[in-house]
Amino acid sequence: MKYEAVIGLEVHTQVRTRSKMFCSCPNRFGAEPNTLVCPVCMGYPGVLPVPNRQAIRQTVVAGLLTNCQIARFSKFDRKSYFYPDMPKNYQISQYDLPFCEHGYVEIGGKGFSGADLPAKKIGITRIHLEEDVAKLNHFPGASGVDYNRAGVPLMETVSEPDMRTPDEAYAYLTALKEIMQYGDISDCDMEKGQMRCDVNISLREAGTEKFGTKIEIKNLNSFRAVHRALEYEIWRQAELLDAGKTLQQETRGWNDDHGETYLMRTKEQAHDYRYFPDPDLMPFVFPAEEIDAIRAQLPELPAAMRERFVRDYELTSYDAEVLTQDRRTAAYFDRAAQLLKTPKLAANWITSELLRELSNAQQHIETCRIAPEQLAALITLIENKTINGKIGKEVFAEMFATGKDPKAIVDAKGLVQLSDAGAVAALVDQAIAANPAQVAQYQAGNPKVLQFFVGQVMKLSKGKANPQLVVELLQQKL
Numbered sequence: 001m002k003y004e005a006v007i008g009l010e011v012h013t014q015v016r017t018r019s020k021m022f023c024s025c026p027n028r029f030g031a032e033p034n035t036l037v038c039p040v041c042m043g044y045p046g047v048l049p050v051p052n053r054q055a056i057r058q059t060v061v062a063g064l065l066t067n068c069q070i071a072r073f074s075k076f077d078r079k080s081y082f083y084p085d086m087p088k089n090y091q092i093s094q095y096d097l098p099f100c101e102h103g104y105v106e107i108g109g110k111g112f113s114g115a116d117l118p119a120k121k122i123g124i125t126r127i128h129l130e131e132d133v134a135k136l137n138h139f140p141g142a143s144g145v146d147y148n149r150a151g152v153p154l155m156e157t158v159s160e161p162d163m164r165t166p167d168e169a170y171a172y173l174t175a176l177k178e179i180m181q182y183g184d185i186s187d188c189d190m191e192k193g194q195m196r197c198d199v200n201i202s203l204r205e206a207g208t209e210k211f212g213t214k215i216e217i218k219n220l221n222s223f224r225a226v227h228r229a230l231e232y233e234i235w236r237q238a239e240l241l242d243a244g245k246t247l248q249q250e251t252r253g254w255n256d257d258h259g260e261t262y263l264m265r266t267k268e269q270a271h272d273y274r275y276f277p278d279p280d281l282m283p284f285v286f287p288a289e290e291i292d293a294i295r296a297q298l299p300e301l302p303a304a305m306r307e308r309f310v311r312d313y314e315l316t317s318y319d320a321e322v323l324t325q326d327r328r329t330a331a332y333f334d335r336a337a338q339l340l341k342t343p344k345l346a347a348n349w350i351t352s353e354l355l356r357e358l359s360n361a362q363q364h365i366e367t368c369r370i371a372p373e374q375l376a377a378l379i380t381l382i383e384n385k386t387i388n389g390k391i392g393k394e395v396f397a398e399m400f401a402t403g404k405d406p407k408a409i410v411d412a413k414g415l416v417q418l419s420d421a422g423a424v425a426a427l428v429d430q431a432i433a434a435n436p437a438q439v440a441q442y443q444a445g446n447p448k449v450l451q452f453f454v455g456q457v458m459k460l461s462k463g464k465a466n467p468q469l470v471v472e473l474l475q476q477k478l
């Protein structure tokens with residue numbers, strides 16, 4: 001490749017809090033338009049904003065999880081602009097003293113296209129906190145403004161221009177999302193607009209240091225769209241450069257249906273936001289002890305958790321990957337694994353049976369009727385041969401539907417495995433006596449018939465016979 005892409009990302013993440021950033025309105029998605037509003041988030045004159053402590057704390061958590069330095073002194077500023085999504089004509093944001101600066105996120109593992117990405121640190125320039133703006137809804141002939149979103153705490157994470165390929169950008173976004181979810185900062189549901197990203201990209205001749213002309217692409221609403229938009233832009237800019245054209249600094253949009261970017265505005269139309277400190281909000285001073293206290297309670301991040309699962313529970317890296325894709329699933333497995341002699345069995349049950357049943361029932365693991373302790377109890381019943389694996393699946397299905405303890409189900413239904421040699425031998429004799437033709441086939445040297453007899457004995461025992469014992473006795477008696 002003649003050119004090298006230089007990519008930076010700005011990611012907006014809504015912080016999950018009970019109330020909005022500067023008022024007590026609920027921070028909730030999906031309500032009737034303009035039902036979660038008050039004079040503060042509607043931007044009436046004369047009102048006073050009161051900062052949301054939890055949102056600030058969660059921003060500090062995000063900063064610590066991305067290896068940032070946390071500002072000991074910080075403040076909010078007014079970003080002036082005129083648009084119907086912000087009726088007071090300025091957005092409360094942070095300018096020169098954001099809460100977090102100079103961090104990094106590590107990427108690596110499988111990239112977007114499945115190929116291995118080399119491990120790399122992507123620098124975080126800053127994370128600041130601001131208020132979200134209202135949502136504009138466009139109808140034929142008219143537009144509506146929904147202020148429910150206005151004032152929702154919004155974190156902006158700005159990366160260094162450290163990414164070189166669309167795959168790296170995708171991996172960075174994935175890592176950032178995991179951090180936000182594991183840190184309990186945001187659910188990052190992109191369909192609900194809880195995570196949104198803008199991309200900066202320029203090309204330069206491979207091997208040179210100087211940055212090319214920066215193009216911004218706005219309003220990308222999925223990681224896949226980011227990847228596609230970057231691939232498209234690299235192609236478009238390379239064509240122009242090859243033709244000897246000079247690129248203009250501009251902002252472009254992304255049309256997902258056509259798979260191409262389009263011009264929104266050029267640099268001449270760029271805003272001057274005239275930031276100045278918000279006189280209604282006192283600056284913040286963070287004592288070191290307060291930051292240390294938050295640091296002491298930081299959650300374990302998925303990368304560290306995957307390593308621990310592979311090391312302590314002897315999982316494959318694939319299983320560890322699947323289980324840590326969701327924080328609650330990882331916690332569920334972790335709890336069950338701690339109770340088992342062979343923790344890997346919990347991984348098998350969760351990644352096959354449990355996740356499948358949850359998806360069929362359109363449920364999430366949080367609302368699952370089987371507690372991790374109960375799953376561990378079921379696996380233990382199979383491990384110590386109280387029941388066999390096949391009966392285990394039956395018991396599992398009933399646990400899933402009713403939430404009952406596995407032991408209670410096994411006792412109530414009399415499912416305890418039949419391991420008494422005398423009793424099993426009687427069933428084996430019965431099966432042999434009833435099928436003389438198959439006995440002859442077996443004795444004539446067809447070993448596959450053994451499976452037939454195992455099936456017969458299992459049927460006679462109503463599925464409860466110990467399968468290993470059945471095989472042993474059949475081999476003796478045939």
Ligand SMILES: [Zn+2]
Pocket residue numbers: 020023024025036037038039040041042151
């Ligand atoms: Zn409000």
